[in-house]
Each structure stands twice: as C-alpha cells, then as structure tokens.
Amino acid sequence: MKIEENILNDVSSIKLEGRFDANTSDAVEKFIREKIEKGCSQFVLNMENVSFISSAGLRVVIIIARELRNEHQGDLHIAVLQPSVKRVFEISGLNNILKIFDDEQTATEAFSK
Amino acid sequence: MYIRFWGVRGSIATPLTNVELEVKIETAVKLGIKAGITGDSQVPDFLESLPLHIRRTVGGDTACVEIQAGGKILILDAGTGLRRLGLDLIKRSGGNPIEAHILMTHTHWDHISGIPFFVPAFSSENNLTFYSPFPGLKERLARQQNSEYFPAPLSPTFRFVRLNEHKQFQIGDVKIDIFPLNHPGGSYSYRITYGNKTIIYATDSEYKELSTNSVKPFTDFFHGTDMLIFDAQYTMLENVEKEDWGHSNVFTGIDMAIEAKVKKLVFIHHEPGYNDEKLYTILLKAKEYVDINHPKVPLELLLAYEGLCMTL
Numbered sequence: 001m002k003i004e005e006n007i008l009n010d011v012s013s014i015k016l017e018g019r020f021d022a023n024t025s026d027a028v029e030k031f032i033r034e035k036i037e038k039g040c041s042q043f044v045l046n047m048e049n050v051s052f053i054s055s056a057g058l059r060v061v062i063i064i065a066r067e068l069r070n071e072h073q074g075d076l077h078i079a080v081l082q083p084s085v086k087r088v089f090e091i092s093g094l095n096n097i098l099k100i101f102d103d104e105q106t107a108t109e110a111f112s113k
Numbered sequence: 114m115y116i117r118f119w120g121v122r123g124s125i126a127t128p129l130t131n132v133e134l135e136v137k138i139e140t141a142v143k144l145g146i147k148a149g150i151t152g153d154s155q156v157p158d159f160l161e162s163l164p165l166h167i168r169r170t171v172g173g174d175t176a177c178v179e180i181q182a183g184g185k186i187l188i189l190d191a192g193t194g195l196r197r198l199g200l201d202l203i204k205r206s207g208g209n210p211i212e213a214h215i216l217m218t219h220t221h222w223d224h225i226s227g228i229p230f231f232v233p234a235f236s237s238e239n240n241l242t243f244y245s246p247f248p249g250l251k252e253r254l255a256r257q258q259n260s261e262y263f264p265a266p267l268s269p270t271f272r273f274v275r276l277n278e279h280k281q282f283q284i285g286d287v288k289i290d291i292f293p294l295n296h297p298g299g300s301y302s303y304r305i306t307y308g309n310k311t312i313i314y315a316t317d318s319e320y321k322e323l324s325t326n327s328v329k330p331f332t333d334f335f336h337g338t339d340m341l342i343f344d345a346q347y348t349m350l351e352n353v354e355k356e357d358w359g360h361s362n363v364f365t366g367i368d369m370a371i372e373a374k375v376k377k378l379v380f381i382h383h384e385p386g387y388n389d390e391k392l393y394t395i396l397l398k399a400k401e402y403v404d405i406n407h408p409k410v411p412l413e414l415l416l417a418y419e420g421l422c423m424t425l
Contacts, residue, residue: 006277022323022324022325022328022368022372023324023325024321025324026324037381047254052406054323054364054368054406055323055349055362055365055368056323056368058326058347058364059323059353059365060350062350062353063353066353071296074350082271084405084406086403087405088402088405088406090303091398091401092348092349092350092398092402093348093349093350094350095349096350
C-alpha cells in the first residue's frame with residue numbers, strides 16, 4: 001500500500017492507495033501512530049484510491065479515531081470513499097461514529113470549525 | 114457427521130420476553146392480513162414467507178452443541194442448552210445406557226451451568242466423560258454445586274480426562290485436535306475430524322491483532338474445515354469498545370474463514386442484549402460484506418439457532 005502525507009494548518013492529511021487489509025493495516029497504523037507521537041492529533045484519511053477494506057482496516061480506523069478523541073482531543077476524518085468501501089463503512093456501523101466527507105478539503109477545513 | 118445446536122447464546126441465558134413474542138405475533142398477523150390470507154391451507158406457505166426474525170427465535174439457552182460421528186456422541190460445552198439435550202438423550206436411548214463425551218472450551222458460567230440439570234448424570238449406568246486441557250476441571254465443576262449455590266453436589270457419575278493441548282486424541286474413530294484461544298482465563302478450540310469431514314468449534318475468542326501474521330496460527334488451525342463455529346458475540350464497534358472481554362464479530366470471522374478456506378461459517382455465542390431482529394440483521398450485513406469484498410468466494414454463512422441441525 002502506498003501512504004502519502006500532506007500537512008496543512010496542523011492537519012495531517014494521509015492519502016492511501018491500494019487495499020486496506022490484513023496485509024497492509026499494520027503499516028497504516030504504524031504510520032499514523034508515529035505522527036501521533038510527534039504531537040499531531042488531527043488527521044484526514046483520504047481513501048479515494050482505496051478499493052478494498054477488510055475487518056483489519058476497519059479496526060485500525062476505529063481504534064485510531066477512538067484514541068485521538070479520548071487521549072489527544074483530536075479526531076480522524078475520513079475523505080472520499082469509493083462506493084463499495086463506503087457501503088462496508090455503513091454495514092459495519094463506522095459511518096455512525098466517524099465524520100465522513102466527500103472531499104479532502106472539506107474534511108480538513110472541518111477541523112477549524 | 115451430524116451436528117445439532119442446543120444452546121447458542123453467550124454470557125447468560127436469554128429467554129424470549131412476552132413483549133418480543135407479542136411483537137412477532139402482531140407483525141405476523143399484520144403481514145397475513147396484507148397477504149390476503151383467507152384459509153388454513155395458505156398458512157404453511159405464508160409462515161415460510163415470513164422474515165426469519167418473525168417466525169423464528171435464535172433461542173436463549175447458552176453454549177451447547179451436539180455432534181454425532183462414528184457412533185459416538187460428542188457434546189461441546191455444557192451451558193443451559195445441555196438440559197434439553199439431556200432429556201433428548203434419555204428419550205433416544207430407549208432405556209439403554211447413554212455414552213456421551215463432553216468437550217469443554219472453558220468453565221465460565223455460560224458454558225457449565227447446564228451440568229446440574231443434565232438428567233443422564235442422575236443414573237450411574239450412563240457413561241459420561243468430560244474432557245479439557247484445564248487442570249482441576251472436576252474441582253471447578255464441583256464448586257459450582259457447593260451447597261451454597263445448589264442443593265445437590267456434582268454427580269459422581271462423571272469421569273474426567275485431562276487433555277494435552279499439544280496432542281491429538283481420539284474418541285473411537287473421531288480425531289480431535291486442540292488449540293488455545295484468546296479469552297480471559299483461557300479457552301480452547303476443538304477440531305473434530307471423522308472420515309474426510311471436519312468441524313471446528315471456536316467460541317470465546319478475541320482477535321485484537323488482525324494482520325495476516327497475527328491471525329496465522331488461528332487460520333492455520335481452521336484451514337480447510339467444512340464448518341467453523343465462530344464466536345461473533347459483538348458488532349464490529351462493540352468489539353472494540355469491549356476490548357479484552359474475549360469475543361469477536363462477524364466481519365473478523367469472515368476474513369479469517371476466507372483466509373483459512375473454510376466452507377461453512379456458523380456464528381454463535383450471541384450477545385444477550387441483541388434480539389432476533391438485530392441478530393438476523395447482522396447476518397444480512399455479514400452476507401453483504403462477503404458479496405462486496407469476496408464475491409467469488411463460496412463461503413456459506415449461517416446464524417446458529419436452537420434446533421439448527423445438519424449432516425456433513
């Protein structure tokens with residue numbers, strides 16, 4: 001999986017590309033945790049180029065969002081879900097606890113509101 | 114191999130309430146009116162057409178599953194479902210001695226509380242053996258029936274066999290392998306093989322690390338089984354909230370089953386707080402998850418309910 005980061009106004013925008021599954025979820029979690037340890041608490045996860053998410057990916061999203069909210073007064077915003085991934089978010093209930101946006105800019109700006 | 118589910122609930126027995134029953138009846142009557150039912154002959158087809166959560170209850174008894182293979186009766190766990198299995202065994206025996214082999218995953222209440230009500234234990238002519246890798250199983254079960262908690266002591270009829278978790282054992286021609294699971298206080302999975310068929314009973318386990326490497330020991334044990342009976346007590350979200358409670362969810366079960374090339378995946382150990390509608394909704398979502406993520410994989414998903422039986 002390809003992981004890229006852009007930082008704008010203290011918001012770390014992480015763009016994923018590929019499958020977010022049992023083979024790649026550790027790398028994503030490790031990448032975000034390193035940013036949290038450096039003091040970042042506001043993240044946007046851009047999943048425009050993620051075509052597949054498994055339970056391993058879903059679990060990483062939940063535990064990171066929960067940790068950011070409970071321990072760092074931060075959050076994890078989700079941006080740009082492909083239809084199939086969006087449906088997996090819905091049937092797993094993640095859409096009920098996460099803020100999901102149609103584009104990365106709106107997801108980033110939502111932190112300053 | 115023949116399998117029948119006698120208890121499928123986790124944590125505590127959960128009888129259907131009057132309110133839940135009335136809702137089912139009211140919904141069925143309304144649907145009957147809508148369908149234009151006018152005669153008795155239409156009733157069977159109409160009942161068959163009702164949604165599963167209306168015409169069925171998954172049941173409230175706790176963990177107990179029966180397997181018949183090679184002329185032997187194996188019982189997986191001894192939750193409250195064991196009571197009715199015991200009565201059925203007596204009925205089936207026609208007065209002849211009963212031989213049954215009870216494999217225990219662990220000794221939490223929802224897996225042992227049927228034992229005091231297991232009527233075959235009241236006759237010394239029956240041959241009833243418990244198996245477990247845990248030391249002191251007999252003492253654990255005896256404590257459940259101390260006079261402070263129950264009027265009668267543990268039946269002296271029972272025999273106890275302590276298993277070596279690293280070693281396959283046999284009951285007649287049935288081969289059984291054991292594997293430790295992630296549960297507070299420990300729990301064990303059983304892989305039961307007879308002829309070319311296998312059933313794995315893997316309840317009461319939590320999988321916090323879901324990377325391929327982390328789940329590999331489990332998926333290796335589950336590999337190629339005809340049926341995996343999997344603890345799916347919680348939703349995905351509740352599973353994370355209830356970290357270290359020792360249970361899992363349908364999505365994790367599906368991904369592990371697909372990795373392990375399982376043929377049938379049966380969800381069990383249902384959360385007492387979930388009613389029939391919620392449980393069947395979870396099953397539908399689980400099927401949709403497979404359709405979205407693994408459309409070409411022939412994995413059959415089932416929700417365990419009391420009375421579910423099949424032959425493999």
